[in-house]
Amino acid sequence: MFGKNAKVDIALNRDxxxxxxxGGKERILPIVQAGEPVLRQQTAAYTGQLSKHTLTKLIxxxxxxxxEAPGVGLAATQIGxxxxxxxxxxxxxxxxxxxxxxxxxxxxxIINPKYTPVGEKTASFYEGCLSFDGYQAxxxxxxxxxxxxxxxxxxxxxxxxxxxPARIFQHETDxxxxxxYIDRAEIRSLTTYExxxxxxxxxxxxxxxxxxxxxxL
Numbered sequence: 001m002f003g004k005n006a007k008v009d010i011a012l013n014r015d016x017x018x019x020x021x022x023g024g025k026e027r028i029l030p031i032v033q034a035g036e037p038v039l040r041q042q043t044a045a046y047t048g049q050l051s052k053h054t055l056t057k058l059i060x061x062x063x064x065x066x067x068e069a070p071g072v073g074l075a076a077t078q079i080g081x082x083x084x085x086x087x088x089x090x091x092x093x094x095x096x097x098x099x100x101x102x103x104x105x106x107x108x109x110i111i112n113p114k115y116t117p118v119g120e121k122t123a124s125f126y127e128g129c130l131s132f133d134g135y136q137a138x139x140x141x142x143x144x145x146x147x148x149x150x151x152x153x154x155x156x157x158x159x160x161x162x163x164x165p166a167r168i169f170q171h172e173t174d175x176x177x178x179x180x181y182i183d184r185a186e187i188r189s190l191t192t193y194e195x196x197x198x199x200x201x202x203x204x205x206x207x208x209x210x211x212x213x214x215x216x217l
Contacts, residue, residue, distance in 0.1 A: 006047055006048020006049070006154075007047075007048065007049070008048070008049060008050065008051050009049040009050070012049050012050065013049070013050055013051055013054050016050060016054055016058055016081065017054055017057075019058075019079065019080065019081065020054075020057050020058060020061050023061050023064075023065065026064065026068075027057075027060060027061035027064045027065070028061075028064055028065050028068050029061055029062070029065045029079045030079070030080075031065065031069065031074075031078050031079065031130050031131060031133075032077075032078060032079065032080050032131060033131055033132070033133060034131055034132045034180060034182075036080070036131075038077050038080050038081075038082055039077050039078070039131055039175070039178065039180060040178045041077070041082055041178050042176075042177055042178050043076065043077060043082045043083055043084040043085075043176045043177070043178075044082055044083055044084065045084050045112050046083050046084050046085050046111045046112055046150075048154070049083070055152060056152070058081075058085075059087065059109050059152060061079075062074050062076070062079065062085075062086075062087045063087050063089070063107065065079065066087055066089070066130075067089075069130050071130045072088065072089060072090040072105070072168050073086060073087065073088040073089075073090075073168050073171060073172040074086060074087050074130065074172070075172050075175035075176055076176070077175050077176065077178075078130060078131050078175065084111065084112045084113070084176045085109070085110070085111050085112075085176075086109075086110050086113065086172040086173070086175065086176065087107070087108070087109055087110070088105060088107070088108050088110060088168050088169065088172055089105060089106065089107040089108070090102065090103075090104075090105040090164065090165065090168060091104055091105070092104055098204060099204050099205050100123075100125050100163065100164050100167075100204055101123075101162065101163025101164055102163065102164040103162070103163055103164060103165055105164070105165040105168060108149075108151075109151055109152045110147075110149035110150075110151075110169070110172065110173070111149055111150040111151065111152065112149060112150050113147065113148065113149040113169065113172070113173045113176065114147075114148050114149075114173065115142075115145040115146065115147045115148070115161075115166075115169060115170060115173055116145060116146050117142040117144070117145055118142075118144040118145055118146055118160065119143070119144055121142070121143040121144065122140050122141060122142055122143055123140070123141060123143045123163075123167075124138050124139065124140040124141075124186075124206065124217045125138065125139070125167070125204065125205070125206065126138055126139075126189070126191075126196060126200065126204075126206060126209075127139040127141075127167070127171065127181050127185070128181075128193075129171070129180060129181050129182070131175075131180065132180060132181070132182055134192060134193055135182075135190055135191065135192055135193070136190075136191055136193065136196050137181070137182055137185035137186060137187065137189045137190040137191070138185060138186040138189035138206050138209065138210070138215065138217070139181050139182075139184060139185045139186070140184070140186075140217075141166070141167050141170050141171075142166060142170065143162065143163065143166065144160065144161070144162050144166060145160070145161050145166045145169065145170065146158060146159075146160055146161075147159050147160075147161045147166070147169045147173075186210075186215040186216070187215075188213050188214050188215040189206065189209055189210070189213055189215050191209075199212075
């Protein structure tokens, strides 16, 4: 947690302001791709290093960038910033029977997030990443978690997440410890967006893909 007594890091504040400027008037920031060292580094805990004004602008730029991509989450490392901060947001699709259990996940700023599994159930679905653009792969994740994070005001939150929101939270939190989803994905499932659309989009539970491509669920 952080509060009024947090110490602003002037040099970091200046760097973040400069980063925000790269997004132009639209505040759409460049998203770094796999191979950039920042994606493999443990982030620094956020303790109030940024002024409230700069933090607000950063959050706005990250949210805009995420929606423009489009994506459902964006970690600070994905814009080249080594702070433990991410934004997430997702909404229900038209198909209510989607086995991925997509649910409303309103916009959140998650600062210093962490999660612990609840129970032992897992789910395996195709997953993608804005920093590994053009591809998706099947990744097994915990179905239920206890998610903890601080918001932009320094308030602490703890919430049980299930299904797709739990997957999003795990994905973005892993980014902040230098992990990409592909590190623990079923490599034989790796596919381009085009092939995913052509072959596997009608099979949200990737049983057919597992059989055809030769991997275990």
